[in-house]
Amino acid sequence: MSDKKEVETTGHEWDGIEEYNNPLPRWWVWVFYATIIWGIGYTIAYPAWPLVNRATAGLLGYSTRTEVAAEINRxxxxxxxxxxxxxxxxxxxxxxxxxxxxxxxxxxxxxxxxxxxxxxxxxxxxxxxxxxxxxxxxxxxxxxxxxxxxxxxxxxxxxxxxxxxxxWSQMPAFGDDYLSDEEISNVVAYVMSLSGMEASQGNPSEGETLYLDNCAACHGENALGDPDQGAPNLSDAIWLYGSSEEAIETSVRRGPFGVxxxxxxxxxxxxxxxxxxxxxxxxxxx
Incomplete structure (x- = not known):
């Protein structure tokens, strides 16, 4: 067997470490140079360099936005x-x-x-x-x-x-000196009972009277709502602002106003x- 031929070094040496002289293949080097030339040409011909509020347009004036707009128009x-x-x-x-x-x-x-x-x-x-x-x-x-x-x-x-x-419609905020805390609790208890729920406080019977006096004009005596006023049905267990006792009380107190x-x-x-x-x-x- 012939002895393995040692690769020559470039002559560079640092701390005892020498650099082998293993140049890249010429074809690879020329391809690399070609990609550099291609890249320079591409940035000249097509949009490439970002500016303050736009990018360079490129000599060809190509635009993907224009293509999309043309497709939408088609x-x-x-x-x-x-x-x-x-x-x-x-x-x-x-x-x-x-x-x-x-x-x-x-x-x-x-x-x-x-x-x-x-x-x-x-x-x-x-x-x-x-x-x-x-x-x-x-x-x-x-x-x-x-x-x-x-x-x-x-x-x-x-x-x-x-x-x-x-x-347009607006529910009053009954917490603003319309109803007392006790009355609000009673109304909430009654409204919850319409959907088969039980409140932790309040009297549904007394709440029914308060409901008829203050709420029935919009929601109806049977609490079925009125689409002409945008007043929701309060007996169908569907709640726009939440079904918890706290959420219902908040709606009664503040009067929701969705836009x-x-x-x-x-x-x-x-x-x-x-x-x-x-x-x-x-x-x-x-």
Missing amino acids: FEEMNAEVRAELAATEPTEIAANEAVYNYAIQSGRATFATYCSQCHGSGANGIEEGNGYPNLLDDAWLWGGDMDNIVYTVTHGIRNEDDPDAR MPNWNTRLDEAEIKAVAAYVHQLGGGE
């Missing part, structure tokens, strides 16, 4: 006819036109995910009980759950100051009808 042109038909269709008649209805559901799903899911949850279940954002899957509707009412609510919103046609924005300044008529159709078919639409 789909808008494809759907222009059915969108126009949806906008012209009465809310209650959308389901009768299969093509329009299918488009409305798919379009409404995307609109809901973009604009509504932050409050109502990605599944439209209100995220969690007691946060003041309604569950849109059940059949409890403060302002009515048919197509016309849903379209109106989405269009104008609730208790906002931006749309003069917004739905929903009007969407007629951000969504067009077709988008509003589409999201209304999507919400209506989730299972809770009247």
Whole structure:
């Protein structure tokens, strides 16, 4: 066997350590140089270097944003006819036109995910009980759950100051010198009894009298609510601001005042009808 040939050194030495002379293959070196040249050319031709509020545009003027915008425009042109038909269709008649209805559901799903899911949850279940954002899957509707009412609510919103046609109602804060602490406890005990719950304090019988004197005008004598006023049904065990005794007492004392924005300044008529159709078919639409 021949002796192993020792690799020559470069002549560099430090602390007794010498450097072998093992140069990279020439083909690898030239490829490396080519990538450097390619990188310089790329930064000149395409957007690359970040500036204060933008990036260098590049000599070719290429933009992924422009590509996305063109793709969006292409789909808008494809759907222009059915969108126009949806906008012209009465809310209650959308389901009768299969093509329009299918488009409305798919379009409404995307609109809901973009604009509504932050409050109502990605599944439209209100995220969690007691946060003041309604569950849109059940059949409890403060302002009515048919197509016309849903379209109106989405269009104008609730208790906002931006749309003069917004739905509006206000529950008094009964803790502000309206009712005493004992009376509030009695009312809470009565309201809880309507859903089969028992309060730790208060007299439901006395609370019923107080309820009829102070609450029945909006919620009804049987506590079934009034959609025209946005007054909830208090006997269905569905609670917008929580079902605990403490949460109910807080609602009676302070008077909840939830606000929903009007969407007629951000969504067009077709988008509003589409999201209304999507919400209506989730299972809770009247």
